[in-house]
Amino acid sequence: MSDRFLIKGPNEARFTILLAHGAGARMDSASMTASAEALSEKGFRVARFEFAYMAARRMSGDRKPPPRAETLNPEYKAAIAEFHAKGPLIIGGKSMGGRVASMVADELHAEGRIAGLLCLGYPFHPPGKPDQLRTQHLKELKTPALICQGTRDEFGARDEVPGYHLSETIEILWLEDGDHDLKPRRKISGFSTADHLAAMAEAVFAWAGGLEV
Helix, strand or coil: CCCCCCEEECCCCCCEEEEEECCCCCCCCHHHHHHHHHHHCCCCEEEEEEEEEHHHHHHHHCCCCCCCCHHHHHHHHHHHHHHCCCCCCEEEECCCCHHHHHHHHHHHCCCCCCEEEEEEECCCCCCCCCCCCHHHHHHHCCCCEEEEEECCCCCCCCCCCCEEEECCCCCEEECCCCCCCCCCCHHCCCCCHHHHHHHHHHHHHHHCCCCCC
């Protein structure tokens, strides 16, 4: 297996979760690392990988904008093929990574190559541009999916998302006062980031238990 994967969790795990990063943060960002740790503590084997543009940033230090999300679809499928998960595989990611996974999910699910889709902070629209929805492909999604979203996520908050036309295969876990990284303001919500990550991991565990594998 390529050393470009960061792996956390037991080798004998029933499910493996493959996660891609967001548009601007690496696979070893604080948010992705904390999410991987929370999921691994629930018994998942979690693997993270980087798209080529982000890996190139490590070498050059260049901060060019990321490519259009849909152009990364082949890279996500190539990562799945390279990874060779031992058992049932759930794909997904943080923000843009989850969006890319959602665009390839139905093809892979129909082929029996994945069991489900997990999105951590889905970018329903760019911040401040609620009319520029990124939901067209989610209307007819057939893959079982779980989206974990903060209620004040600037990419899609709780007062916006219920009005979208989304497939019935999509479940949404709302985390009170969470931002795009699922972080709440403790003095306002009474919750900590650790609380929300634990709730996210527990929800993923329960959801995965109902997947057909």
